[in-house]
Amino acid sequence: MRQRLVAQFKKTPFTATAVPLAIFAPDAEELQLPIDFDMLGHEFADWTVAVHLAACRADSETFCKLLEAMVTRRWRSQFDAQMMTNLAVEERLQRDAKLEGLMSAKIGNDVNPSISGSFARYLAAAGKFSFEARGRALDLLQSFGANQHLPVAGYDVIADEWRAVRATLLDAVFAGLELG
16 A cells, blocks of 8 residues: 555655655655645645654654644635644644643743644643643633633634634533543
8 A cells, every 4th residue: 555655756756645645654755744734734744744754853842843733724615624734733642741741831922822722722622631731721721711702712623613712722621521
């Protein structure tokens, strides 16, 4: 299967053939990890390829920066394959405690609301929503309640839609509590 995907990508080196190769074999040397995140978003699903490759190859800091760029990207499309992209992030969180800490630290008042909400949701979806991360999300919710007259909107990467950040954070905070 790997050889067929590599052959197809070599024959037609476009994002459409890179997506299955990146998902099935993110370590394939034929695929190059993007260095300039500003170059992403020009083709459908190029974020999917980048995240799958980075989840396999990049260090924690670089991967976290890529995720920040992804959740704050200007344009989104139904062809971005966000659900497939999310799987790579959740899998990486299962084996990378440093990434877990970096993402947890990005939940706060001084951070872009899309990043705070989406990172909280990623951590919760991966079962890595620590006591510290939950506390940071609750503090942010309290701050929103005390200082906010109009709801702050942000991109929720798990729901793949723009929502009130309060709703996104509440989903993260209460994820899994019904099981406990």
